[in-house]
Amino acid sequence: MTDKNLRSQLQVGELGERASSAASALLGKATLATAPDLRHVAVARRLSVVAALASFALVVGGIFALALFASAALPWIVGAVLLLAVAGVIVLGLHAGGHGWFVPLPVMVLAGTWALVVSAGHWTSPAAWALAVLAFASAFVGAALVVPAIAYRHAFGPSRSSTLPLGADGITIGPLSPVGLAKVNNETWTAESVSGPLPAGVPVHVVKVEGLRLLVWSEAGNVLGPDALGLANQEKEER
Amino acid sequence: MSLDQALDRGTSTPESAQAVGTERLVGRQVGQRLGTETFGAFYRSQYHAVVALAYALTGKAAVAEELAQDAFLVAYRNWGRISGYEVPGAYVRRVVTNMSVSFTRRLGAQARALARLASRTPTWTAPLDQPDADFWRSVRSLPPRQAQVLVLRYLEDRSSAEIAQILGCSEATVRVHLHNGRLSLASRLGIETNERS
DSSP states (O other), X not given: OOHHHHHHHHHSHXXXXXXXXXXXXXXXXXXXXXXXXXXXXXXXXXXXXXXXXXXXXXXXXXXXXXXXXXGGXXXXXXXXXXXXXXXXXXXXXXXXXXXXXXXXXXXXXXXXXHHHHXXXXXXXXXXXXXXXXXXXXXXXXXHHHHHHHHHHHHHHSOOTTOOOOTTOEEEESSOBSSEEEEXXXXXXXXXXXXXXXXXXXXXXXXXXEETTEEEEEOTTSSSOHHHHHTHHHHHHHHO | OOHHHHHHTOOSOHHHHHHHHTSTTHHHHHHTTXXXXXXXXXXXXXXXXXXXXXXXXHOOHHHHHHHHHHHHHHHHHTHHHHTTSSOHHHHHHHHHHHHHHOHHHHHHHHHHHHHHHHTTOOOOXXXXXXXXXXXHHHHHTSXXXXXXXXXXXXXXXXXXXXXXXXXXXXXXXXXXXXXHHXXXXXXXXXXXXXXXX
16 A cells, blocks of 8 residues: 555544544644743753752762761661651651552561661661661652652642632533533532433533532533523512 | 754744644644754744644643653754754654653653642643543554554654654554554544455
């Protein structure tokens, strides 16, 4: 098959149309990205590398200096830093929620074993150093696993100060018969349709918020207008 | 030449770069006349197209921006060499496609993107409509090479020869990936095609 034939096949048909639409949408959105000053980006990259190397050198240099000049204090300092690491990972793990509380367990076990070995008087043994290094490494890995989740939730999670989505538009993410799930303002809510049963994927409009349940109205329902909103009865009563 | 000088000596304006960025063939059109232009003009004219390419391959807007910036920094370091290429844009695209499938590169970009998001620095977010988002998600679910080939074809409307040049493989390989990728994509999207496997 020649390239020309293949290209013509690719551009026609449903797949070609979907691709063309998706490409146009993405290119349109991408123009909203602000091209940063590359000088700042280059400086920031260099600074972060220098800062990481300097931190590493500081820690290694500090350990060597302690080993040389205050070797008796070394196990206490290592123990204190391990304690801080354990506390930090516990805080991060609990803050992450879900199964995040699993994260501190390996660090706690390793740090505890290190404490037992040290209290038995073997703090300079290779096993003690290996345990300390493993504990630090598992604390680092735990933090690396948990921090992105926290940062992501911090950046994209539902804001506690956000106002209720009264009057907002959304979409059903499952059938509402009449209760189901709908996505409004990028959050998933339990929704009850006032327009009768609704299929998945139809646009809805939030007419009332009852606690954690939204009352939604949709054109796609079989009960429309004032009847759906209960306004017809209200008008009759007023008369 | 320093990065400052390279950027300051750019000739195109941000407005013209943005206008060009909205065109489907931005990469190729601009790339073909870049031999004598500066890095600043090249960066400004290609940035949005490269971000879109990275987004199509990673699915994360902030990560896409970081990867695009990484790729342009690599291009800057090698500008003396690649400015003489017939299509310097192909070089940046190759870097970005390789970075998009590199676990460590993606991890680094993700960490920087999260740091930026956590500090509330404004960034680009791309809430595409559901069908469009589903389309790119299906493309990303393909094997990496097929996804790269389809993204370059569908997003930038490139020929097999251009895709082969960008990815550093033969045209025949590109055609095979296109054929297989298209069949898999149609199957995942529930679309019928006339092609046979």
